[in-house]
Amino acid sequence: MQQAQVHYNDAGTPVSDLFGDIYFSDNGGLDETDYVFLHKNQLPERWFTHPRPFFHIAETGFGTGLNFLLTWLRFRQYKAQSTTCQRLYFSSFEKYPFSKADLTKALAAWPQLAELTTLLAQSYPVALPGPHRMTFDEGSVVLDLWLGDVNELLPQVPEQNKVDAWFLDGFAPSKNPDMWQQNLFNQMFRLSHSGTTASTFTCAGFVRRGLNDAGFSARKTKGHGQKREMLIASAEQAAEFTPQLPDQITVIGAGVAGINAAFALWQKGLKVQLLCADAEAGMGASHNRQGAVYPNLHATYDLMSSLSCQSFLYARQFYACWLGKLEVAADWCGVLTLACNDNLVKRQHKIQQQPFALSGLFSPITKEQASQIAGLELPYDGLFFPTAGWLCPQDYCQQMAHWLSSQGVEILYSTQVHQITEHEHYCELETSAGTLHATTVVLATGAQLNALAQQESFPLRQIRGQVSHLQSQTMTPLKTVVCHQGYITPAHQQLHCVGATFDRSSGHSEVLAEDNQQNLDLVNQTLGQPDWFEDVEVMSAKAGLRATVPDHMPVLGKQKQLWRFGALGARGLTWAPLLAEVLACAIAKEPLPLTVQQLDSIDIQRYLRHSTAEQPL
Ligand SMILES: Cc1cc2nc3c(=O)[nH]c(=O)nc-3n(C[C@H](O)[C@H](O)[C@H](O)COP(=O)(O)OP(=O)(O)OC[C@H]3O[C@@H](n4cnc5c(N)ncnc54)[C@H](O)[C@@H]3O)c2cc1C
Numbered sequence: 001m002q003q004a005q006v007h008y009n010d011a012g013t014p015v016s017d018l019f020g021d022i023y024f025s026d027n028g029g030l031d032e033t034d035y036v037f038l039h040k041n042q043l044p045e046r047w048f049t050h051p052r053p054f055f056h057i058a059e060t061g062f063g064t065g066l067n068f069l070l071t072w073l074r075f076r077q078y079k080a081q082s083t084t085c086q087r088l089y090f091s092s093f094e095k096y097p098f099s100k101a102d103l104t105k106a107l108a109a110w111p112q113l114a115e116l117t118t119l120l121a122q123s124y125p126v127a128l129p130g131p132h133r134m135t136f137d138e139g140s141v142v143l144d145l146w147l148g149d150v151n152e153l154l155p156q157v158p159e160q161n162k163v164d165a166w167f168l169d170g171f172a173p174s175k176n177p178d179m180w181q182q183n184l185f186n187q188m189f190r191l192s193h194s195g196t197t198a199s200t201f202t203c204a205g206f207v208r209r210g211l212n213d214a215g216f217s218a219r220k221t222k223g224h225g226q227k228r229e230m231l232i233a234s235a236e237q238a239a240e241f242t243p244q245l246p247d248q249i250t251v252i253g254a255g256v257a258g259i260n261a262a263f264a265l266w267q268k269g270l271k272v273q274l275l276c277a278d279a280e281a282g283m284g285a286s287h288n289r290q291g292a293v294y295p296n297l298h299a300t301y302d303l304m305s306s307l308s309c310q311s312f313l314y315a316r317q318f319y320a321c322w323l324g325k326l327e328v329a330a331d332w333c334g335v336l337t338l339a340c341n342d343n344l345v346k347r348q349h350k351i352q353q354q355p356f357a358l359s360g361l362f363s364p365i366t367k368e369q370a371s372q373i374a375g376l377e378l379p380y381d382g383l384f385f386p387t388a389g390w391l392c393p394q395d396y397c398q399q400m401a402h403w404l405s406s407q408g409v410e411i412l413y414s415t416q417v418h419q420i421t422e423h424e425h426y427c428e429l430e431t432s433a434g435t436l437h438a439t440t441v442v443l444a445t446g447a448q449l450n451a452l453a454q455q456e457s458f459p460l461r462q463i464r465g466q467v468s469h470l471q472s473q474t475m476t477p478l479k480t481v482v483c484h485q486g487y488i489t490p491a492h493q494q495l496h497c498v499g500a501t502f503d504r505s506s507g508h509s510e511v512l513a514e515d516n517q518q519n520l521d522l523v524n525q526t527l528g529q530p531d532w533f534e535d536v537e538v539m540s541a542k543a544g545l546r547a548t549v550p551d552h553m554p555v556l557g558k559q560k561q562l563w564r565f566g567a568l569g570a571r572g573l574t575w576a577p578l579l580a581e582v583l584a585c586a587i588a589k590e591p592l593p594l595t596v597q598q599l600d601s602i603d604i605q606r607y608l609r610h611s612t613a614e615q616p617l
């Protein structure tokens with residue numbers, strides 16, 4: 001993506017080199033935002049009487065984020081007075097994003113926004129196309145930054161993401177004619193409902209006519225300060241059916257999928273019950289001591305790569321926020337992926353030719369650089385992800401479960417669900433603790449995701465894996481996670497995790513001595529460190545079953561009253577936070593953080609022969 005190129009005029013206002021126009025007014029930029037976008041959309045007043053638990057604003061042109069930050073500040077002030085509207089969603093579209101450094105520089109002019117600027121900068125994504133969700137103030141403010149051309153992105157916004165107020169910003173139509181197209185106004189109307197409003201600083205006749213032609217009622221009104229006129233608009237659409245939200249959601253499974261699902265649903269204000277066959281959370285595949293968190297990249301920025309990068313960026317901010325509170329072991333020491341065979345050399349070479357290689361998410365490195373980063377001599381070039389790292393999934397699941405239960409989420413351990421019978425308005429769950437009733441059920445049962453329901457199954461595969469926990473006195477301390485055909489982590493409590501085996505033929509999770517040997521042989525042979533494990537001792541090991549489907553994408557979707565969430569393969573820690581958020585938004589009918597195409601790519605419907613078009617995500 002091309003990033004914003006800016007200089008500053010005499011008044012200190014950022015000016016776009018590309019468009020020759022200012023980002024906000026030289027004279028009272030904040031006042032103008034307050035007047036043109038907030039006041040003229042009747043905000044904050046509307047929040048006090050809003051009929052839904054969330055309010056959705058969409059904006060064309062994120063720029064410096066000034067409009068977003070002021071709206072966030074106003075929402076905070078509103079929330080100190082009322083609880084009518086609990087969450088603010090702010091979707092903004094940006095073709096030429098600021099770098100983080102330029103963004104903080106431009107926003108430094110507003111000391112009253114300093115705290116929010118710092119929070120935004122902490123979560124601000126690298127410049128990769130597509131939607132990027134950021135969550136602030138315990139989930140009460142959600143920013144979706146859609147990177148790309150607004151005219152190309154809007155048709156990819158899910159129908160469910162209806163907007164309550166549009167901030168029609170952008171450079172002046174005369175300086176930026178490509179953005180102000182009829183397609184823009186038509187898409188805005190598609191995503192509007194009865195009562196949606198829009199405002200813009202311009203009073204250009206073709207904008208007013210375009211909004212009217214799309215279906216809005218647009219008219220001129222007094223502009224800000226010296227400006228004589230600006231435009232406001234409102235939409236009338238057929239009356240909408242107000243969705244009935246479930247009274248309670250029953251989530252089955254307390255691995256990273258189920259725990260994140262329970263959290264995201266709870267955060268949307270829904271009542272959640274969590275059932276698990278085990279005596280504690282994180283006892284299935286999510287039981288490891290150290291799990292690597294980094295994206296899965298294909299040679300091109302295809303659906304897998306884009307979704308995986310977006311998930312990684314979301315997971316990083318999510319874990320950064322929660323791991324400190326929960327005191328979970330983690331280290332963002334970076335992940336090094338070595339090009340240790342011909343296929344990986346070719347793939348990494350192709351990746352480096354792609355525009356997304358310039359995003360800053362990772363950098364190509366030579367074997368000398370790899371050796372310096374890892375703290376030991378390595379024989380391969382590779383890619384380095386500086387913000388990636390590892391965390392302890394079992395600690396995370398157990399501590400998050402504990403925290404959720406302190407927030408009122410009912411958790412029933414040692415409760416194996418044997419059968420689910422679906423009735424018209426509820427499900428009957430036969431469990432080891434008796435019969436339970438549920439209106440909405442989420443199966444997050446890992447390798448058992450295909451079991452239990454009466455409906456058509458899908459091609460879920462189980463892949464056994466074992467990680468060995470090694471202790472070595474002679475090894476130089478490893479400074480980063482190193483991935484080759486397997487992986488090795490820096491020591492945590494004197495133990496390195498080395499793994500992992502891939503076995504498609506056995507469906508058990510017993511620890512095997514030959515798998516420990518296989519892990520040792522692989523890391524020794526691939527990395528060529530004969531001394532490393534001279535004195536090595538295998539202190540323990542863990543084995544589990546990964547779940548995956550033929551296209552290796554996750555599975556999320558609904559069959560009648562049953563939702564399924566899983567098939568997270570070998571990247572559960574990276575996928576789980578964002579996809580749990582998708583699941584919660586799908587159930588709570590709140591704005592979804594993915595494109596229509598991305599939603600289709602994970603929807604369980606892709607594997608159902610008798611797919612019912614009525615129930616896509
Ligand atoms: C060896 C190995 C190494 C891995 N390394 C990494 C890594 O480095 N990074 C990474 O991101 N991922 C890694 N993974 C993958 C990751 O662990 C998985 O993607 C993730 O744990 C899947 O989580 P889950 O919640 O879907 O399943 P699970 O963690 O298996 O949870 C499923 C839960 O459902 C419960 N359950 C099932 N059926 C029922 C029922 N009928 N009634 C009640 N409860 C039920 C189970 O008891 C379990 O608690 C690794 C996996 C393995 C096996």
Ligand SMILES: C[S@@+](CC[C@H](N)C(=O)[O-])C[C@H]1O[C@@H](n2cnc3c(N)ncnc32)[C@H](O)[C@@H]1O
Binds near residue numbers: 004024095096148151
């Ligand atoms: C006036 S600035 C927006 C100011 C911004 N709302 C703020 O608070 O700082 C206009 C923005 O629109 C963006 N833009 C221009 N054309 C676009 C397009 N076709 N799609 C998406 N964004 C576009 C520009 O890069 C620029 O950041």
